[in-house]
Amino acid sequence: MQRAVTSDLKQAGNAVYLLGETRAELGGSLLFEHLGLEGGAAPAMPREPLARYRALHQAIR
Structure with a gap:
C-alpha cells in the first residue's frame, strides 16, 4: 500500500463531502x-454507488 487516507476528521473545520442524493435517513x-x-x-x-x-x-488521490 503506497497511499492511505483514514476516514476520521483531522481537525475542526474539516470539509465533509456528501455524495449522491440525501434523504431524512439518519437513524x-x-x-x-x-x-x-x-x-x-x-x-x-x-443501487449503483460504484461510479460515485x-x-x-480519484478526488482524494
Whole structure:
C-alpha cells in the first residue's frame, strides 16, 4: 500500500463531502448519537454507488 487516507476528521473545520442524493435517513448515525436523538430510518444503500466511489477515490488521490 503506497497511499492511505483514514476516514476520521483531522481537525475542526474539516470539509465533509456528501455524495449522491440525501434523504431524512439518519437513524443509527453518529450525528444522531451526538445530538442525543433516537429513531428514524437507517440509510438505504443506493443501487449503483460504484461510479460515485470511483470519483471520490480519484478526488482524494
